[in-house]
Amino acid sequence: MTITCGLLPVLEPEEQDHSYEMSDYEGARARWCPGCGDHSILAAVQKLLAAEQLPPERTMFVSGIGCSSRFPHYLKTYGFHGIHGRALPVATGIKLNRPDLDIFVVMGDGDCTSIGAGHWIHALRYNLDIVVMLLDNGIYGLTKNQTSPTTPQGHPSNTQPHGSWLPSLNPLSTALGVTNASFVAQTAEWVPAHLYATLRAARRHKGLSFVRILQRCPVYSSAVYMKAVQDPNRIALLVHDDGVVVPELEKVYKNVVAHDPHDLAAARRVADNMDHVHLGVLFADPSRPRYEDLRRVAPRTAEERLTLLEAELDRYAV
Amino acid sequence: MQSDPRVQQALAALDRPIAEFRALLEGALRQAELFLAEQQADEPARVARAAATLGQFGAARIDATRFAALQPGASRADKTSLDALRRALDVLHQMHARGDGLFVAEVVEGAKLGAVVESALSFIGWAFGAIIVTDLVRGGRYVPAEHESLLDPLGFGGWSRSERRAAPPVIVRVAGHAVRATDLASYADGHVKLVLIVDGACAPAPLARLITPGTFVLQTTDGAGLDRVARFDGPAFAAVLPPGAATFVHDPVLGREPWQRLTVTHIPEAPKKAIGAMSTWQMLEELKQLADLARTPFVVPAAGGAGAPAMGASDAADRIASWLLAQSGLGGTT
Amino acid sequence: MPMLTDTVEAPTGAASRVRPTVLKKREHTVEIVSDSGEGAQRCGQIFGAVSAKMGNGVWTVEIIPAEIQPPARIPEGASGYRIRVGTGPVTNWGDATNLALAFNEQVLLARHRLNALADDAILLVEDKWATHEDADIRAAWVAAMEELSTRHYRIIPVPMEVECLRLVDNPRKGKNMFALGMLARIYGRDTDRIKDQIAFTFRKKSEDVYKTNVELFERGFAWAEHNVDVRIDVAPQQSADALVVMNGNEAIALGAIASGMDLCAMYPITPATSVSHLLSEVFEKFGGIVHQAEDEIAACGVAIGASYAGKVAFTVTSGPGLALKTEFLGAAIMTEIPLVLVDVQRGGPSTGLPTKVEQSDLWAALYASPGDAPHIVIAPATIEECFHVMVTARRLAETFRTVVMVLSDANLATGMTPFKRPAPDAAWQAAPLDLSAVPEGTKAYQWDAQTGLSRRILPGQANGMYTLTTLSHDEGSKVAYSSGVHQRSSAARSRKLAVLQSLLSPPPVYGEASGDLLVVGWGSTKGAIEEAVDRLRADGLKVSSLHLRFLSPMEPGLKPIFQKFKKVVTVELNYSDEVGDPYVTDENRRRGQLAWLLRASTLVDVDCWTRVPGEPLRPGSIVDAIKDRMPKGGAK
Incomplete structure (x- = not known):
């Protein structure tokens, strides 16, 4: 829409033969705690950027506030480290003005499912073509151990020392309940091959790809995913040609479920099924309307605008 | 040529991508003109410009001279660079002056479709070169030996990835016998969109050969679906054909399998006589290709397959395929 | 003020054409009030638009009920439109209504209680309520007339519904056009322009709707022609400029x-x-x-x-x-x-x-x-x-x-x-985005040491990649971990306001550059303040005014201007304590918002007169307030 920004790709052409290495995307040295799951997610994202050959200057990472929201600093792309819970409105504005940019949104569970929950619901409905990663460690880490909506019931924290009072919020069933949501997936940072494959499927999906990434916090919530990490039988892989298939993982994870991601009812059953931790694409429908397409309008030159404005003023002429 | 109602219809349907390219041209023109003006400007002119941009509310209260001084000044360009800038501006003005004509071409008798498309795109490619020159001069990075060739028309083969994505649509009027899809295949890249307006006898499915998984292909006899060409985020071919031609739309976003992407609304009988360079066999082959792609699978794929339709040969495309096979004497395989 | 006759025979019947009194006025304020949903606003809008097109100065104000769907016939439900029409430009809504047209007596009562009606106002009111079958309504009418009689209003009953029923089944939809017709006759408005405006208003409706509305309009016009004995002539004055x-x-x-x-x-x-x-x-x-x-x-x-x-x-x-x-x-x-x-x-x-x-x-x-x-x-x-x-x-x-x-x-x-x-000028749309290549090593904020200004870098520009952060950061958008960075970056952001202020000129004074009292205002009160200043000066008072457009940064040169007056008073539409109210002292007095700012930035003892009436300030109220605040020993 912005007249002049349409020029940028022409002024800064991608060379046909240029290829980007993983190192081309490296930003500042990551300052997360040793053992934090975010390191693994950062590595998978860098690998994805290189594999998809996304020009760093045309790639944007938008985040809120929280441990995971430091993400953009550790990449050499454009980054917007904004305010708590509000990454999605910012990403919406960027995408509306600049559909040419590849946009990734990185949020923690507090960011996405608590303070920013309203934006989360509506962003799913807008269905802009962006990748939204929820780095879910079930706890507030940056502010040192407070309960989040996804903290398992009974898990103690500084704000709920006798254990979280309420059953935890299920981000997958919440997302699948939103009209016009077009892609919902779950993966885990301790299964890097699956993480990578899921992010790639998300990036290739046309529409808002919501990926919940189970992420360990070694300091405050190490117990949350302990069982799933230690016992591969707790995990069930959802496989489908239109979802994620990583054959080599099927040697480790014996629970393999054929799940058609076009089937919303089945996706909702999987989301609510707590017998296993399901990894894979629960739902994908690329035909759902995307807000930036619905709202895309032909830009007008200054002269055209002047002519139209005179006509508009005529309506008010005395 | 532009008065042809079908050309008008195509221009209207493709308004947005055309407007986007026009805006790009205008943006480049405006910045270049401003830079040139800055080179020649005296202080009063600079101040007047600054005051104008402030609008009436601001101009009445803000000291324009001091405001102008806050604006980053343009760097000084040497004569060679300024000459290049002027030439680039000439090119851009020429483009601008062509109006809709920039996006409409015609294959006159004896000319080749491929050559006409190439020439239209080369002309547009000239704009990209000119735009880059304006930017190089503004940034003080123009080196004649290295950059002079940017001011020549640029064949599609030389376009960068971004330029291919910024390509505007081109509408080509062409006689039916001159339509050769193979001439167009090499333009299936970026956001190139070619719309053929076809007159006279024509092969019934000339664009069938252009169907590839990522290319939007449309054949229509009444212009229906041209708006989808504009919206598609990738390369697209469309033809507005005389009545009776095959009509179909191949939309890559609809699925992974050809039958999910391709919707055939009409398949005519194959012509009995050659048209232009196309033999009856070639034309039948195109119709068969179309029917083949549109045919839904009979067997639901193994677990994990996408929701294929239920078994049965009741699908229209299947019936067409059976009929076509019978026509060609190859029946019995279904 | 030309006098109106004190008593009026209620005009009846279309036959008794009356010879009207013509009142020539420099300006006049008219309003139409009804229950919500009866179309008074639409009637007022058309009247206002046509008056403007005829060359009158016009200022219109909506009268909005406190509730979305108030019950009928209650004072709180008054909805309508007020139009101040003048021969010259009109810059504010004025003081009080000179002529009101009401669809029932209760909404009129609301306007009366708000002090919205001039003491000698002419009030045209639907009279069907006087003879309504419901005894409570008849009683309410009588009580209202009693209350209204405490002022010198001239009340003209109008059988609006009876007249409208001759043309339409549901007079609720149509009374407003009848009312428009009456006003058009009384104020001598151009009927062709009104019909054009009706056509524009109902452009999305059928031709029949337009015709019915025009008939109602004409009926109202004819009724006033025969039954209303007063005409108000506010001469238009064609402007040289296109408006x-x-x-x-x-x-x-x-x-x-x-x-x-x-x-x-x-x-x-x-x-x-x-x-x-x-x-x-x-x-x-x-x-x-x-x-x-x-x-x-x-x-x-x-x-x-x-x-x-x-x-x-x-x-x-x-x-x-x-x-x-x-x-x-x-x-x-x-x-x-x-x-x-x-x-x-x-x-x-x-x-x-x-x-x-x-x-x-x-x-x-x-x-x-x-x-x-x-x-x-x-x-x-x-x-x-x-x-x-x-x-x-x-x-x-x-x-x-x-x-x-x-x-x-x-x-x-x-x-x-x-x-x-x-x-409109194409220069207004100029895109000041610099898309030229970003030199390698360019920082996200290359703060100019003098001005704090820096070039914006946009996503899509190679070499510009940086992560914007809302944390305190340095030029390179790197999070501030060392002391001094926050001080420096805060200074760069703050400096920009000083730079902008340096571009501004001191605001002009309305009236003499020195005197006894300077009124300072901002925003929408300008028209009312300047009209009040004109009246005060006409009364011989040495009052001027000054209107601010820039509030941050504050406009320059205020202190020298203030010093040329004995007293400076802001006039604002916000709350401030009144001196003399219980517990309120000069020390703890909460002043008007602009007054507070001016005191802080000029160290001048700026007084204020502020009100929160839920309506625009009336020039007359400002006149009274300023007279009250004139410095002792000033003229008059």
Whole structure:
């Protein structure tokens, strides 16, 4: 829409033969705690950027506030480290003005499912073509151990020392309940091959790809995913040609479920099924309307605008 | 040529991508003109410009001279660079002056479709070169030996990835016998969109050969679906054909399998006589290709397959395929 | 003041044509009041538009009921339109109504109790209630007439419903056109223009609807012709300039288009929403969009995201919305993202008076965000300025890489007046984005050591890649871990306001440059203040006024101007304590918002007279207040 920004790709052409290495995307040295799951997610994202050959200057990472929201600093792309819970409105504005940019949104569970929950619901409905990663460690880490909506019931924290009072919020069933949501997936940072494959499927999906990434916090919530990490039988892989298939993982994870991601009812059953931790694409429908397409309008030159404005003023002429 | 109602219809349907390219041209023109003006400007002119941009509310209260001084000044360009800038501006003005004509071409008798498309795109490619020159001069990075060739028309083969994505649509009027899809295949890249307006006898499915998984292909006899060409985020071919031609739309976003992407609304009988360079066999082959792609699978794929339709040969495309096979004497395989 | 006859025979029957008295007036204020939904506003709008087109000065104000769907025939439900018509330009809504046309006596009573009617006002009122079958209604009529008789009004009963029923089955839909006809006759309005305007108003309806409305209009006209014995002649004066007539919200919407902006992100809120109504109708053909966000916060975030990535975007809101946006405003200021925010002020705090005018968001706008968040605040003073301010706002936002707040209010938003037709200039739309290649090593904020200004880098530009952060950061957008960075970056952001102030000239004084008392105002009160100053000066008082448009940074040169007057008093539409009220002392007195600022920035003992009446200030009230505050020993 912005007249002049349409020029940028022409002024800064991608060379046909240029290829980007993983190192081309490296930003500042990551300052997360040793053992934090975010390191693994950062590595998978860098690998994805290189594999998809996304020009760093045309790639944007938008985040809120929280441990995971430091993400953009550790990449050499454009980054917007904004305010708590509000990454999605910012990403919406960027995408509306600049559909040419590849946009990734990185949020923690507090960011996405608590303070920013309203934006989360509506962003799913807008269905802009962006990748939204929820780095879910079930706890507030940056502010040192407070309960989040996804903290398992009974898990103690500084704000709920006798254990979280309420059953935890299920981000997958919440997302699948939103009209016009077009892609919902779950993966885990301790299964890097699956993480990578899921992010790639998300990036290739046309529409808002919501990926919940189970992420360990070694300091405050190490117990949350302990069982799933230690016992591969707790995990069930959802496989489908239109979802994620990583054959080599099927040697480790014996629970393999054929799940058609076009089937919303089945996706909702999987989301609510707590017998296993399901990894894979629960739902994908690329035909759902995307807000930036619905709202895309032909830009007008200054002269055209002047002519139209005179006509508009005529309506008010005395 | 532009008065042809079908050309008008195509221009209207493709308004947005055309407007986007026009805006790009205008943006480049405006910045270049401003830079040139800055080179020649005296202080009063600079101040007047600054005051104008402030609008009436601001101009009445803000000291324009001091405001102008806050604006980053343009760097000084040497004569060679300024000459290049002027030439680039000439090119851009020429483009601008062509109006809709920039996006409409015609294959006159004896000319080749491929050559006409190439020439239209080369002309547009000239704009990209000119735009880059304006930017190089503004940034003080123009080196004649290295950059002079940017001011020549640029064949599609030389376009960068971004330029291919910024390509505007081109509408080509062409006689039916001159339509050769193979001439167009090499333009299936970026956001190139070619719309053929076809007159006279024509092969019934000339664009069938252009169907590839990522290319939007449309054949229509009444212009229906041209708006989808504009919206598609990738390369697209469309033809507005005389009545009776095959009509179909191949939309890559609809699925992974050809039958999910391709919707055939009409398949005519194959012509009995050659048209232009196309033999009856070639034309039948195109119709068969179309029917083949549109045919839904009979067997639901193994677990994990996408929701294929239920078994049965009741699908229209299947019936067409059976009929076509019978026509060609190859029946019995279904 | 020409005198009206004291007693009037209720005119009856179409046959008894009366010889009317013609009153020549420089200006006159007329209003139409009804229950909500009876179309009084539409009638008033047409009357106002046609008067403007005929060459009269016009200022219109909506009379809005306190409830969305109030019950019929209660004073709180009064809904309508007030039009002040003049021979010369009219800059404000004036003092009191000279002629009112009411659909029932209860809404008239509401206007009477609000002191909205001049003592000698002519009141035309639907008389069917006097003979209504419901005894309570008849009693209410009698009681109302009794109460109204305490003033010198001249009441003319009108059988509106009886007349309308001759043409239509449901007089609720049509009385307004009958009323328009009466007013057209009384004020000698151009009937062809009115019919054109009726056609425009009902352009989306059928031809029959238009015809019926015209018939009702003509019937009202004829009835007044035969039954109303007074004509009011406010001579039009053709302007040499081409004019347009619109309200302030329409002016803001069209100004935004003229400025070349193309994204408005908003959430519905009274009285700002109608900006987006107009834009939603026309913006797309200009290449722009209105994004209705899920909430006020998101609206601000979307505008910021869009602005960050390209051309500046804007958001439109009112007080409660401003409150919600504050965290994002701080973010935009911290990260130097240009943004235009329009606050169409209403009565506050909290939900306050959603449909009524007030100027009490000034402090909220100035301080907007916790932490030190310097940004620009400007206030248009007229509807015309609502248009032009948008161009300046965009330009300043981009030049200074900060938030520009535009403070309008409900008076400007819903008032309508003719003004010189803007001559849009392509330069207004100039995109000051520098798309030339970013040299390697360029920092995200290359703060100029003198001005604090820096070049914006946009996503898509190679070499420019940086991560913007709302944490305190240095030139390179690196998070501030060492001491000194926050001091330095705060200084760079603050310096920009000093630079802008250095570009401004001292504001002009209205009236003499020295005297006994200087009135200082801001925003929509300009017309009323200057009219009051004219009256005071006509009375021989040495009063001048000064109107501020820039509130952050404050306009320069105020102290020397103030020193030429014995006393400086702000006149504002916000709350302040009155000296002499219980517990209120000069020390603890909470003053008007502008007064407070002026005292802080000039160290002059600025007094204030402020009110929160839920309506625009009346010039007459200002005159009284200023007379009361004239310094001892001043003239007269």
